[in-house]
Structure formats: C-alpha cells, structure tokens
Amino acid sequence: MRDVAIIGAGITKFGERWSTSFRDLCTEAGIAAIEDANVAGEQIDAMFVGSMSAGRFVGQEHVGALVADYVGLGGELHIPATRVEAACASGGLAFRQAVAAVSSGMSEVVVAAGAEKMTDVGDSTDVLAGAADREWESFAGATFPGLYAMIACDYIHKYGLTREQLAQVAVKNHYHGARNPYAQFQNEITQSTVMNSTLVASPLRLFDCSPVSDGAAVVVICPLERAHEFTDTPIKVLASAQAGDTIALHDRPDFSTMGATVAAGNSAFRQAKLQRKDIDFVEVHDCFTIAELCAIEDLGFVPKGTAGKFTEEGETQLGGKLPVNTSGGLKSCGHPVGATGIKQIWEVVQQLRGEAGKRQVEGAEIGMTQNVGGTGATVVSHIFGRV
Amino acid sequence: MTVARFWREIPQRYNLVGTKCETCGAVFFPPRTLCPHCRRDGKIVPCKFSGKGKVMTYSVIHSASDQYFDLKPYVLAIIELEEGTRVTSHVICEPDDVYIGMPVKSVFRVLDCDGPDGVIHYGTKFTSDV
Numbered sequence: 001m002r003d004v005a006i007i008g009a010g011i012t013k014f015g016e017r018w019s020t021s022f023r024d025l026c027t028e029a030g031i032a033a034i035e036d037a038n039v040a041g042e043q044i045d046a047m048f049v050g051s052m053s054a055g056r057f058v059g060q061e062h063v064g065a066l067v068a069d070y071v072g073l074g075g076e077l078h079i080p081a082t083r084v085e086a087a088c089a090s091g092g093l094a095f096r097q098a099v100a101a102v103s104s105g106m107s108e109v110v111v112a113a114g115a116e117k118m119t120d121v122g123d124s125t126d127v128l129a130g131a132a133d134r135e136w137e138s139f140a141g142a143t144f145p146g147l148y149a150m151i152a153c154d155y156i157h158k159y160g161l162t163r164e165q166l167a168q169v170a171v172k173n174h175y176h177g178a179r180n181p182y183a184q185f186q187n188e189i190t191q192s193t194v195m196n197s198t199l200v201a202s203p204l205r206l207f208d209c210s211p212v213s214d215g216a217a218v219v220v221i222c223p224l225e226r227a228h229e230f231t232d233t234p235i236k237v238l239a240s241a242q243a244g245d246t247i248a249l250h251d252r253p254d255f256s257t258m259g260a261t262v263a264a265g266n267s268a269f270r271q272a273k274l275q276r277k278d279i280d281f282v283e284v285h286d287c288f289t290i291a292e293l294c295a296i297e298d299l300g301f302v303p304k305g306t307a308g309k310f311t312e313e314g315e316t317q318l319g320g321k322l323p324v325n326t327s328g329g330l331k332s333c334g335h336p337v338g339a340t341g342i343k344q345i346w347e348v349v350q351q352l353r354g355e356a357g358k359r360q361v362e363g364a365e366i367g368m369t370q371n372v373g374g375t376g377a378t379v380v381s382h383i384f385g386r387v
Numbered sequence: 388m389t390v391a392r393f394w395r396e397i398p399q400r401y402n403l404v405g406t407k408c409e410t411c412g413a414v415f416f417p418p419r420t421l422c423p424h425c426r427r428d429g430k431i432v433p434c435k436f437s438g439k440g441k442v443m444t445y446s447v448i449h450s451a452s453d454q455y456f457d458l459k460p461y462v463l464a465i466i467e468l469e470e471g472t473r474v475t476s477h478v479i480c481e482p483d484d485v486y487i488g489m490p491v492k493s494v495f496r497v498l499d500c501d502g503p504d505g506v507i508h509y510g511t512k513f514t515s516d517v
Binding site for chain 1: 388392396417443444445446447448449450451452453454455458460461463464465473474475476477482487498510
C-alpha cells in the first residue's frame with residue numbers, strides 16, 4: 001500500500017444558497033480544489049462523490065456522473081465517477097474510497113467530493129430520518145434530533161451533564177465559526193442564546209442542532225511520492241479508518257457510547273502509530289451538541305463523562321488543550337450532510353498549512369477527523385500530518 | 388409509507404411479534420431473519436412479547452416530521468421489553484410524567500393516516516403500567 005497525500009482542497013460558502021444548484025455548488029468547490037492542486041483534467045484518474053440523499057433532496061440520482069460532467073471530467077475525458085453513500089458520513093467515506101484507490105495503485109490522481117443541496121425540499125426532517133431505521137425508528141416517531149436527544153437524556157442520567165456545559169459546545173463552535181469566512185453562521189452566541197432557544201426534542205434546543213445547509217467541498221489526492229509535483233505543502237494521510245454498528249440506536253448496549261467511533265478511533269491510532277496526546281486538533285461530527293461530547297470521549301481524548309467539564313473549562317476552544325471543530329463544526333459552519341466529511345478534511349488542510357487565519361491552531365502538526373453516519377452506524381475517521 | 392410496505396409488517400406492528408434464536412436464546416424486535424450472534428448456525432422462530440417493559444431513555448418531540456406534526460409535543464422513548472429486546476415507540480403520557488425506569492405496557496393505537504381519505508396505519512404504542 002502506498003502513502004497518500006492531499007494536494008488540493010476547495011470549498012463553497014456553506015448556508016442557504018437559494019440561487020445555487022446542486023451541480024453549481026459542486027463545480028464551485030471543484031474548481032477551487034483543482035486550482036489549489038494545480039492539476040489538469042487530463043491528469044485526473046477517478047472521482048468519488050459523497051452525497052447522502054440527492055435523490056430526495058433534489059430528485060437527482062446518478063450524481064457521480066452529473067458532477068463529473070459539470071466539472072468538465074465527464075464528456076470528453078470520460079473519467080470514472082462513483083457516488084458514495086453512508087448518510088451524513090458520505091463525504092468522509094468518499095474520501096476513504098479515494099484513498100483506497102490511490103494507495104492500492106489502481107489510480108494516481110483522484111478527486112474526492114462531498115455535496116448536499118438541502119434547502120430545495122420541504123420536509124428535510126423526514127429525509128434525514130432515513131439515516132436511521134426507517135421502518136422501526138423513524139416510522140415510530142423518531143426524528144433525528146429525537147434520537148440524539150435520547151442519547152443526551154441517557155448521558156445526563158448517567159453522568160450529570162449540566163445544561164450550561166451542553167450549551168457551551170454550541171457557544172464554542174460559534175466562536176470558531178465566527179472566524180471562518182465559509183461558515184453558515186459567522187456570529188458569536190452566548191449560553192443563554194442556546195438555553196432560551198426553542199425546544200426541538202428535549203433536552204435539545206434549536207441551538208443544540210446543526211442547521212439545514214447547502215454546500216460542497218472537494219479535495220484532490222495522489223501518491224505521497226508524487227505530491228511535490230503539484231504542491232509545496234502536501235498533507236499526508238496518516239490513517240484511514242471506518243467502523244460500523246447497528247442501524248438502530250435501540251440495539252446499542254450503551255446509548256451514550258458510539259461503538260463505531262471507539263472502533264474507528266482505535267484503528268486510526270494504530271495505523272498512524274500515534275498517541276492521543278499527539279493530536280493537535282480534531283474535527284468531530286457535532287450534528288448535535290451532545291454528539292461532540294460523546295465523540296471526544298469515544299475517540300479517547302478524555303474519560304467517559306468528563307467532556308462537558310473539559311468543554312466548560314475552555315479546553316476545546318482555540319488556545320485550549322485540544323481545539324475541537326475550529327471550522328465552527330456542523331453547528332456553526334453548517335451541515336450539508338454529504339459535504340461535511342470533506343469539509344472536515346478541508347479544515348485540517350487549512351490548519352496544517354497554517355492558512356486558517358483567525359482560527360489558526362498555533363504549531364498544528366497533526367489533525368484528526370471523525371465523521372458519523374446516522375446515530376453511529378457508520379463512523380469514518382482520518383488522521384493527517386504535515387510532510 | 389406505501390400500502391405494501393406497511394401491510395407486510397402488520398403481524399409485528401399490531402401484535403408485537405418478533406423473533407427468537409433457538410440456538411443462543413436471543414430475542415429480536417423488530418424481527419430479524421438472521422441471528423447476528425449465531426449467523427448461519429442460528430435457528431430463528433417467531434416470538435410473541437408480553438408487551439411489558441420499562442423506559443430506558445426518552446425525549447419529548449417538539450419538532451416533528453409531517454407524519455406526526457399534529458401530535459407534537461409527544462413522548463418518544465426506547466423501551467426495554469421484559470424479554471430483553473428494545474423498541475423505539477411513542478409513550479402515551481403527559482410530557483412531564485415520563486422518566487427513566489418508568490414501567491410501561493404496549494397498547495394498540497392509530498399511528499397516523501395517509502391524508503383524510505388514505506390508509507389508516509395502526510400499530511403499537513406504550514402507556515404507563517404503574
């Protein structure tokens with residue numbers, strides 16, 4: 001297996017992009033990534049596109065081919081494009097498929113994209129509920145916030161998390177998002193903003209939840225040994241891990257522990273031959289505030305039940321021991337579901353190149369991502385380092 | 388949900404009938420046709436549950452999909468049946484009355500209907516068993 005490096009990364013502004021279509025979002029991010037990588041279309045061998053539900057959000061299937069066509073890789077170059085789906089982990093998984101294609105020697109230069117156009121549909125709650133068990137969770141009344149709310153209820157019962165600690169996750173992510181020009185919400189908030197927002201699914205309120213968003217993100221990868229042909233600042237893929245779990249939350253032994261995050265995290269650290277203390281910053285899947293707390297515990301950064309205190313003490317904010325979600329996370333940067341996994345990787349690239357501006361983690365050498373599908377039935381985790 | 392998709396699961400939806408693996412004794416609701424522990428060595432047979440259980444975790448849903456829009460706020464819970472398996476369902480009670488460990492029993496109720504002239508979906512919900 002060959003080592004793999006990222007040579008380019010691009011992103012669209014996330015948000016309610018009323019005037020921009022699914023294909024134009026992909027083109028916008030794709031051009032940015034390909035220009036950043038300084039590659040010509042003729043040099044690209046393959047493309048993977050992560051999209052959770054283009055079929056239900058915009059009524060468009062076959063989006064691998066659509067995106068390849070509109071970024072100028074389909075019609076004349078006939079580049080193979082494959083759609084990858086694992087609910088909200090579609091982007092991270094598209095990247096992992098791209099890494100597999102390059103590390104195996106099957107391909108040389110590969111594009112990994114993630115995109116979602118969510119604002120064109122009325123009942124996005126119902127589309128997102130398809131990431132859970134449609135017949136035995138969603139049909140029984142479980143919304144997506146409702147499932148994570150049941151995780152939060154269990155967590156609070158076991159560990160005594162305070163409402164303020166949970167709110168601080170969103171406050172911190174908005175602090176970071178206010179420093180990211182591509183974020184959907186670039187405003188800071190306070191704990192009272194969260195605690196006085198409308199109830200969605202108790203105990204989760206509106207500001208505990210990631211928004212409905214449009215957006216796309218794209219990265220370009222190649223064998224590490226060729227990376228300097230394209231860029232002076234390649235980012236090495238140190239680990240690529242994926243793990244699965246039961247589709248339904250009710251079948252998990254412990255609702256507050258995401259077994260797939262534990263498994264993927266352990267696998268990633270083994271591959272990279274690194275310790276938890278070696279990670280300078282992490283982008284985790286905070287689709288809801290409670291999910292970020294579970295993530296940093298399940299990845300092994302802090303003991304179970306202590307992430308609320310760790311967050312309250314400022315350790316996950318810029319300048320803390322472990323900055324978490326410097327992009328603003330899903331909460332503040334936005335969560336176009338298929339794009340999120342690639343956006344996390346885009347953020348790691350900005351940080352490791354030292355190009356993250358006002359949200360730069362000083363001296364960042366090694367970054368990690370954790371991207372969740374559903375309530376944890378798929379988790380994809382990567383570790384990256386400077387070369 | 389389409390008519391056929393709902394209809395094929397009526398035995399489970401109306402009567403809380405799941406499955407059991409006779410090899411290892413594990414019980415499943417919703418029903419599984421393959422035991423995830425024994426896989427091909429398992430022997431799956433139907434299993435009817437008593438309907439008695441307790442609330443493991445819950446949420447009061449204030450923002451619902453179109454299907455349950457008229458019911459909000461409603462109590463959603465994961466219930467562990469006394470036989471050991473778990474189910475996600477509505478609990479029919481006041482939002483303030485639900486708690487972790489609350490004893491519940493299954494009841495037969497209307498879930499929703501496909502518009503004023505559409506199919507009525509019946510199924511299982513839970514209510515307090517104190």
